[in-house]
Amino acid sequence: MRIEKVADADDSRLGDYRNLTDVALRRVLEPAGGLYIAESAKVIERALRAGHVPRSVLVQDKWVDDIAAILGERDVPVYVTDSATAEQITGYAVHRGALAAMHRPELPDPAEVLRGARTVVILEDIVDHTNVGAAFRAAAGLGADAVLVTERCADPLYRRSVRVSMGTVFQVPWTRLPAWPAARRLLDEAGVHVAALALADGATDLHMFAADRPERVALLLGSEGDGLSRAALRAADSIVTIPMAGGVDSLNVAAASSVALWALAHPPR
Numbered sequence: 001m002r003i004e005k006v007a008d009a010d011d012s013r014l015g016d017y018r019n020l021t022d023v024a025l026r027r028v029l030e031p032a033g034g035l036y037i038a039e040s041a042k043v044i045e046r047a048l049r050a051g052h053v054p055r056s057v058l059v060q061d062k063w064v065d066d067i068a069a070i071l072g073e074r075d076v077p078v079y080v081t082d083s084a085t086a087e088q089i090t091g092y093a094v095h096r097g098a099l100a101a102m103h104r105p106e107l108p109d110p111a112e113v114l115r116g117a118r119t120v121v122i123l124e125d126i127v128d129h130t131n132v133g134a135a136f137r138a139a140a141g142l143g144a145d146a147v148l149v150t151e152r153c154a155d156p157l158y159r160r161s162v163r164v165s166m167g168t169v170f171q172v173p174w175t176r177l178p179a180w181p182a183a184r185r186l187l188d189e190a191g192v193h194v195a196a197l198a199l200a201d202g203a204t205d206l207h208m209f210a211a212d213r214p215e216r217v218a219l220l221l222g223s224e225g226d227g228l229s230r231a232a233l234r235a236a237d238s239i240v241t242i243p244m245a246g247g248v249d250s251l252n253v254a255a256a257s258s259v260a261l262w263a264l265a266h267p268p269r
Contacts, residue, residue, distance in 0.1 A: 005081070006080065008085075018090070040096035040098060043162055046166075046171065047100070054076050056078070057077070058081065059081075110186050117192075118145055118215065120147070120148060120217070121148070122149075123148070124153065126253060127223060129158045131154075135257045139168070140165075148175060149176055191216055194217075198227055199227070203240060209263075213267060240260070
């Protein structure tokens with residue numbers, strides 16, 4: 001790595017990191033520029049392990065040795081600064097010590113991601129990056145083989161999604177789906193049963209569905225406000241609901257994905 005000291009928050013070398021709290025700038029900077037931001041040594045390490053390529057690293061003085069151990073012999077510029085300057089650059093306190101500007105890998109074809117997958121999670125139009133990251137963490141921890149996200153779903157490689165997922169967005173194969181009904185045709189060709197998690201008359205209880213789960217199944221979860229679209233519900237083979245108590249009708253989408261994945265992995269005997 002190449003260590004370069006930085007004392008000025010306006011240094012031109014730091015354009016990838018500047019004003020990260022500005023959502024509009026971040027959307028232009030990261031996806032359009034082919035970059036995403038990985039935050040913390042652990043997340044950076046998982047990204048590198050997944051084969052992702054760093055463009056540069058921004059690190060506070062006390063974390064240099066940790067980043068050096070992670071980067072190894074890679075020829076990457078490492079911009080070293082103090083905590084106050086790092087906060088001026090990014091617009092927030094960088095508590096985890098390091099950020100890396102990473103090149104975005106090309107997304108694989110959905111058919112490739114589905115190949116051999118037994119349990120899949122589909123996220124339709126979920127706009128909260130925290131929920132996307134938490135759903136990926138559940139998918140990784142509870143045995144999902146792949147995650148598919150719709151065209152309007154929040155970016156799994158957005159800084160907050162990556163951080164909340166603890167880097168598991170690099171662990172679980174994922175890609176974007178085309179719009180319905182083209183997505184349904186892809187799932188049909190892969191032989192995947194689509195189970196939509198939704199509140200509906202006549203929906204199947206999750207326990208009952210898990211007891212006789214299809215060999216290959218995709219759990220379809222909808223947006224935080226409106227839930228699944230009509231097109232998604234029409235594309236589903238089954239409507240499944242999580243039994244609730246206490247007058248609560250549903251769970252947060254990330255929590256629902258966790259419950260449903262656990263149920264599929266531990267069917268009643």
